[in-house]
Amino acid sequence: MNNKIITPFEASNKVKRSIAKRRAKDNRLKLYGRTAICLAVCFLLILFYSIFSKGYSGFFQYYVTLDINFDRERIDPKGDLSDNSLFDGEASKIVNESLFSIIQPQGRKAKKQAKKIVSSGKDVRIARMVKNDPSLFGTTTKVKFALDDDIDSFLRGYIKRETPESERRISNKVIEYIDKLNKEGRISYEFSDYILSGSASGNPEMAGIKGAFIGSMLTLSVCLLIAFPLGVATAIYLEEVAKKNKITEFIEVNINNLAAVPSVVFGIMGLAIFISIFGMPRSIPLVGGMVLALMTLPTIIISSRAAIRAVPPSVKDAAYGIGASKLQVIFHHVIPLAMPGMLTGTIIGMAQALGETAPLLMIGMVAFIVDVPNSIVDPGTVLPVQIFMWADFAERMFIQKTSAAIIVLLGFLISMNALAVYLRKKLERRW
């Protein structure tokens, strides 16, 4: 029987017997897949939960409301609202007087401590208010001031009342003052107007991400403007124009290798070439964007080539067959059909660049820069570097600020990815 073909009856029996085994295998595979997806979703949820639950408080901070007498003589001695005049004025003193009238500190030392309750940005705040609205002069208005970061931490419960005074960052006196302010209902917990509109600052209560956010935007724009055209052009050349020979093969292998080069190496290269040889200034988004462009080029080239290869040859044949030149085939047919894939690759590359810290440290974008960059040649920093810097600071309040900045960065990333999905859906044509 062994060397004979089995009968249909035997065959159907064997198939029946094997089917249970095959089904079980199928189901097991399905189960593995589902478990993997569930795990991934779980971790993602845990990640988001931990970031958002800890980070959202970074968007809020404690304020104290004080009655400010807008005396033009004292705030704006020259009367022309110029920066000089406002700087010479006594805005801080007015705020302190208003504060003292509530908490009544006795003696020089107590007054010195009391002054520190309100953030040192108080004079800037008053200057900005009168500049925006000069009609405030001569009135007495309630104004909210950020509290100092130590007070903020105390109100959040990070600094405990029970801790012995000598080990606490704020004295019993100050706690007494805060209680007094609290009793009068002058302390409030509100959405911070510094986190989104402020820039780098040594005072955590005044630190914000605006500078870093703008820096990120500028850097990414430079990166996109360089990397996208260059990457797409390279991909088109390699796929459609270049003859397949040893040289193109060599280029191909090296592009793939470049995609695996650690990003910090690109930073060192940027430092050596753009800054040392070309003499460009440090810390500017232009150099940052160029370095990131080099880093994202391989990603863009590889995904663009894949997109170009996916263009059906029948469409190209049709175009050639009707007498289209190579350039016409590329621009009329290949690029429009490959565009969704190329854009997706580019946005993924940009998202990579957005989260990159190491190469930017190399070219000095880690400098402490208070001013918001206005152009690509102004010194600036970027979001991930700002996060990196804040995470390194000692003050308690920077922990929340760091988390808040991480949320902003994540939001930025998610919206970029959403854009990629949207563009792909919109541009994708079916054939």
Added chain:
Amino acid sequence: MNNINDLKSLELTVGDVFSKNARLKARNVNVFYGNNKAIDNVTIDIGSKEVISFIGPSGCGKSTFLRCFNRMNDTIDTCLVQGEITIDDENIYDKKIDVVPLRARIGMVFQKPNPFPKSIYDNVAYGPRIHGLSENKEHLDVIVEESLKRAGLWQEVSDRLESPGTGLSGGQQQRLCIARAIAVSPEVILMDEPCSALDPIATARIEDLIHELGNDYSIVIVTHSMQQAARVSKRTAYFHLGKLIEVGKTKEIFTRPQHHQTEAYISGKIG
């Protein structure tokens, strides 16, 4: 063009390879894919306003030979064409010849309907646009309408010219591709098994169309179906393993094949 080379190939090919009012002339054409010889010393004339069909078993090189006429083989890196193909006594493989105007003169319809993923209008208008054939928008409209009418598609699509060409049925798509080829006013249309992906009804429509178009254009059609060759063409060429075995009037080829291989194929013994 009766030189010695012609006579040499005559030894191989049975029947009359020459044509009195020849438009395309192929002389001793060899095609190589790398080291593989796909076409072996083929000589044939294609007359003006003549429908000729190339038949033969799979892999006999009939499609490869067809693609020599508009140099579509150029797009394949490893492909090498030797010999001489002339259109109106101009060698199309001459270095001076630009393939772009050549392909405008010699249109092509492919095996699988391959409309562009664009609107029906844009599909037909594409050729005239890139070659600058129309003076203005109205003229282009006329070209598109006329081409679609000639391809027998106008009635079906006149009210939805802006809808995508890929949304049509297979047969309609193929007629759209024919309209696209006609739109640039070619002299010759090459058809590479245009009906192999279509059902019998759509096939019948395309065949009728080929009949009509044969009054205005030279048409070379590669087909797997002997019945189709018998229905649409006046002349038939039989290819076998890269060689042109026999050329003759379609009627004669199918009724009185002279070469034993042709006879074997016609009677269904090979292929």
